[in-house]
Amino acid sequence: MTLKQLEAFYWAATCANFAMAAERLHLSTSSLSKRLVELEESVGVRLFDRTGHKAVLTVAGERFLPHAGALLQSAEATRRALGQDTGLSGRCLLGVGELCALTWLPRLLAHTRQHHPDLRLEPHVDIGRVLGERLRNGELDCAVIAGRSSHPSIVSHTIGQTHFAWVGSPSVVGRKAEYREKLFEEHPIVTLPTGAGTTKILDEWLMAKNLDVPHRLICNSWGAIAGLLIGGLGIGFLPEIWARSLARKGVLRVLRTEPSLAPLTYTLQRRRNDDRSFQPAILASVLASADFMTPPRLL
Amino acid sequence: MTLKQLEAFYWAATCANFAMAAERLHLSTSSLSKRLVELEESVGVRLFDRTGHKAVLTVAGERFLPHAGALLQSAEATRRALGQDTGLSGRCLLGVGELCALTWLPRLLAHTRQHHPDLRLEPHVDIGRVLGERLRNGELDCAVIAGRSSHPSIVSHTIGQTHFAWVGSPSVVGRKAEYREKLFEEHPIVTLPTGAGTTKILDEWLMAKNLDVPHRLICNSWGAIAGLLIGGLGIGFLPEIWARSLARKGVLRVLRTEPSLAPLTYTLQRRRNDDRSFQPAILASVLASADFMTPPRLL
DNA sequence: CGCGTTTACGCCTCACGTAAACATC
């Protein structure tokens, strides 16, 4: 039994399949497979049931997993006890929405680089639903996602709230920017694809208003959406701070609606059984640097 | 950092020198040395100070040792969590005096074999002083020794007491076997070499009696001593049970003395920082099988 | 047939022991 085998087992058990675990370990799938077989031989117990389409933990494997995790953790602690660098090290794959990426992500990276120079924080930008899947799959270590996860294996730490406001260019909503239902019939709603956290509050709002929207202009980039809104290609919503900032510049008008869009609660999510030491540090850094949704420099 | 490296470090730090640690690990000294260098490279800290005649732990090494020990322990626990054999396994080198070896050691081995069939208990017979040294050196895992250890790194568990009685053949002490000081002047005392626990109580007794013994017949084997006593080559003492047994057979006489020989308290000793899981099991087995000093079959 | 895992194979690193060298007392 070696630490490498335990590491392989931990990730193979945690990730969606061997290929993903292998990728996380910078290893070929075949080598990972062999390591796992060797571990099983060394402990004399089958840890994975390979009869089905994909390998799944046996009951022995389930029992083994927490032991393996604890052992790896204390190995890390032991390593660090001698590293004498008080800071953390390692690789943390962080999922964030584009909104976060455009706003406080640079601050987060600066913060962690300063406090934990050996911690390699690798951001991965995607919409919330995909981030959630990747997190469960083991492709990501943690992710900042709108809303709390309902998945039992995921724990969510609330880190902040963002308010959104409807906006449109003066050419679309008029100089006074008064709310009229007709606006939503005549102009497409420029929005992110389904699966983004912001799309959910849009749907809730539409449901509350009992509005039927003839067509949406779907774009997967907030930067592009802002540009489309400014260009008058539809109406949409932006973080309130962005909206006010752009309104001050005169390129957009804020549309007052009743009710207003529900605020979005962002959480830092991680797998429940992932107790690696960088997780609390990440949370601390996120909380320290996440005053939310300040307008990106490009606006 | 691998488990093998940690194991190498643990034993190198625990044993008197690298050669002994290597022997315990079934490894050549050179391989052990290389493993240690690799460990030091992997953690980036020198763990041994090699400037002197022998390698000695650096402060970093001292700090590291408990971590390494804990890690190895939880590795063992992890292994056992899957081995599903409730019993222990491994190799335990047990030091015992010859008196123990001749009496309850077979019972101890039978007991452990029955309760922990995978635990290889390897007895090493020698006099108490040598056992103590070997235990401190790391050549032994535990030892049954007369008296408590005064060494701070050794813990002693009391396991029983043995009483001794002076004996002599009828041809030496007479049919009535009455105590006379002259006996000790005219006949050599047949005894173990210095360093055996029993020799200590002899010296204490002689000091209390203020007796000067002209010469001792030193022999390193209790079986031979019993034979010498029976053969009338001197007087000596045996465990009380042996003495009575041999007296019943008529080959020896028990000599009543005032004061009587002090009883000898036996303890199971182990290194303080050795928390391997077989240690409590060994203690339990020793306590279960050590009703002391029943006469060996050969008498 | 796609996806996930294992097997086959060649490559190369790494860990071992023997033996010699080195260092300290």
Added chain:
DNA sequence: GATGTTTACGTGAGGCGTAAACGCG
């Protein structure tokens, strides 16, 4: 010179990736 540790070196096992094969949906 005795003891303790490291270096040199030849050997063999083991871990790696590529690519092909297998097996389940």
